[in-house]
Amino acid sequence: MSEVVLGVDLGTSSVKISAVDRQGNIVAQQSYDYPLSQPKPGYSEQNPEDWVNGTTVAIVRLILDDGIKPEDIAGISYSGQMHGLVLLDDNNQVLRPAILWNDTRTTPQTKEIAEKMGQEFIDITRNKALEGFTLPKILWVKENEPEIFSQASSFVTPKDYVRYRMTGKLAMEISDAAGTVAMDVANRTWSKEVQEAFGLKPEFFPEIIEGPEFAGTISPKYAAFSGLTTETKVFGGAADNAAGAIGSAILQPNMVMSSIGTSGVVLKYEDNADADYKGKVHFFNHAIPGKFYSMGVTLAAGYALSWFKKTFAADEDFTAMVESAGKSTVGANGLLFTPYLVGERTPYADGDIRASWTGIDGTHKKSDFVRSVLEGIIFSFKDIFDIYEEAGTDFDTVVAIGGGAKSPLWLQIQADIFNKKVVSLKNEQGPGMGAAILAATGLGWFDSVQDAAAAWNSFDKEYLPDADRAARYAEIHAIYKQVYGATAEISHELLAFRRSAK
Numbered sequence: 180m181s182e183v184v185l186g187v188d189l190g191t192s193s194v195k196i197s198a199v200d201r202q203g204n205i206v207a208q209q210s211y212d213y214p215l216s217q218p219k220p221g222y223s224e225q226n227p228e229d230w231v232n233g234t235t236v237a238i239v240r241l242i243l244d245d246g247i248k249p250e251d252i253a254g255i256s257y258s259g260q261m262h263g264l265v266l267l268d269d270n271n272q273v274l275r276p277a278i279l280w281n282d283t284r285t286t287p288q289t290k291e292i293a294e295k296m297g298q299e300f301i302d303i304t305r306n307k308a309l310e311g312f313t314l315p316k317i318l319w320v321k322e323n324e325p326e327i328f329s330q331a332s333s334f335v336t337p338k339d340y341v342r343y344r345m346t347g348k349l350a351m352e353i354s355d356a357a358g359t360v361a362m363d364v365a366n367r368t369w370s371k372e373v374q375e376a377f378g379l380k381p382e383f384f385p386e387i388i389e390g391p392e393f394a395g396t397i398s399p400k401y402a403a404f405s406g407l408t409t410e411t412k413v414f415g416g417a418a419d420n421a422a423g424a425i426g427s428a429i430l431q432p433n434m435v436m437s438s439i440g441t442s443g444v445v446l447k448y449e450d451n452a453d454a455d456y457k458g459k460v461h462f463f464n465h466a467i468p469g470k471f472y473s474m475g476v477t478l479a480a481g482y483a484l485s486w487f488k489k490t491f492a493a494d495e496d497f498t499a500m501v502e503s504a505g506k507s508t509v510g511a512n513g514l515l516f517t518p519y520l521v522g523e524r525t526p527y528a529d530g531d532i533r534a535s536w537t538g539i540d541g542t543h544k545k546s547d548f549v550r551s552v553l554e555g556i557i558f559s560f561k562d563i564f565d566i567y568e569e570a571g572t573d574f575d576t577v578v579a580i581g582g583g584a585k586s587p588l589w590l591q592i593q594a595d596i597f598n599k600k601v602v603s604l605k606n607e608q609g610p611g612m613g614a615a616i617l618a619a620t621g622l623g624w625f626d627s628v629q630d631a632a633a634a635w636n637s638f639d640k641e642y643l644p645d646a647d648r649a650a651r652y653a654e655i656h657a658i659y660k661q662v663y664g665a666t667a668e669i670s671h672e673l674l675a676f677r678r679s680a681k
């Protein structure tokens with residue numbers, strides 16, 4: 180077999196590794212699931228050791244089951260779930276479970292940041308301090324677990340931790356560093372203002388590296404553990420959404436990415452740091468050196484569908500359950516679902532909002548409920564599209580990626596609700612492909628990330644909007660938009676009631 184690169188996509192539900200040859204073909208793929216721990220309402224944690232073990236099992240299977248020769252693996256890079264806090268001691272030992280991107284315990288810390296730094300925080304980090312970002316998590320540990328924080332000497336985000344375990348070298352790649360909201364995004368450095376305002380030492384912040392930058396080789400210890408050789412070169416990688424954008428060739432402002440993973444994301448490529456969305460969407464450094472991207476996030480997208488399946492259709496096949504929505508109608512016969520199962524980010528930065536069904540009728544069938552979930556998730560994406568449209572941005576093509584892009588019915592629902600052309604990839608592994616592209620660029624197989632993304636681009640089927648369905652969806656989306664305001668107070672009271680339970 181010829182040379183390959185490995186793209187390691189460290190998601191929230193599983194790690195998926197794609198072996199990609201020099202022509203951009205995925206020659207083998209392996210994945211490994213790991214659990215999510217939700218010990219209290221709003222909490223979401225994982226054990227970093229599960230990421231390392233899952234990654235290692237998938238690599239071992241690529242070697243033993245798929246016949247990938249270790250000496251043919253020229254390079255490895257990563258895509259990683261963003262914002263998770265992995266706190267490390269002096270010896271780089273993990274001090275507590277990682278606090279993830281969808282953990283919303285940090286509302287007091289987000290208020291503290293806003294009160295202390297106000298507009299200056301948004302001007303520097305280009306983001307509002309939201310619950311999911313890493314800085315509020317750091318402050319939460321500092322305030323709530325001082326004995327643990329006193330032992331902390333550094334921190335990293337999830338895929339940067341896995342890369343550390345594979346190479347022995349600690350660093351943070353820039354698109355994930357931006358997602359900590361402790362960076363001066365336009366100047367591409369850690370922000371001294373943020374460090375001083377919150378009493379965090381500069382040494383606490385690891386070195387920042389670029390997406391395609393060489394980060395080391397596989398360490399002898401990890402080679403013995405995994406079967407890899409110490410010749411394999413390792414490169415920085417990207418935050419999963421930046422990697423997804425690279426893997427789906429979102430390289431021009433007329434295209435957006437729609438990703439349905441555990442979270443949901445609408446992402447736009449930004450050539451420079453000029454755009455000003457006033458903190459309504461996130462704005463981060465890209466893993467393409469010198470570039471940026473903006474995005475809005477639905478906290479529970481694929482998660483909402485998986486929750487529905489686990490709770491109401493545990494014995495059904497996933498694909499069959501999703502396709503049963505075809506028996507319902509546009510608008511699920513008047514049943515509306517909002518997907519705020521773990522709070523929301525965009526457009527409502529509200530960690531305490533919760534999901535709802537409105538309009539349940541005695542005639543509704545299970546297929547209506549499935550369809551309402553699929554539609555509610557996409558209505559929430561449409562809210563993000565509306566922010567971009569209000570800001571005067573225009574685009575004509577949506578590239579759909581993530582586990583949710585496996586369903587043709589859901590892709591058509593996206594086209595009809597967005598009223599735009601939706602394009603799928605030959606393989607929905609956008610982030611894994613993005614990670615492979617960063618390794619290929621780092622190895623010098625291509626002159627730039629853009630060249631690699633264009634060469635390995637694998638657009639597949641197009642889904643065009645139907646004018647009648649799009650018009651019906653526009654009517655229902657206008658009703659959907661009223662649900663947040665109408666349910667927020669009740670939702671907050673219910674959560675307070677739940678939290679007060681002994």
Ligand SMILES: Nc1ncnc2c1ncn2[C@@H]1O[C@H](COP(=O)(O)OP(=O)(O)O)[C@@H](O)[C@H]1O
Nearest residue numbers: 190191192193440441481482484581582583586
């Ligand atoms: N056959 C399917 N049709 C539609 N959606 C699916 C299907 N299988 C899985 N999914 C959705 O894909 C999501 C996982 O996507 P993935 O991109 O793997 O997430 P992550 O990167 O967060 O681990 C699940 O939460 C699930 O809702």
Ligand SMILES: O=C(CO)[C@@H](O)[C@H](O)COP(=O)(O)O
Nearest residue numbers: 190191260261280440441442
């Ligand atoms: O918090 C965000 C982006 O800001 C999430 O998109 C995470 O990056 C997790 O991604 P998935 O596991 O859903 O791919």
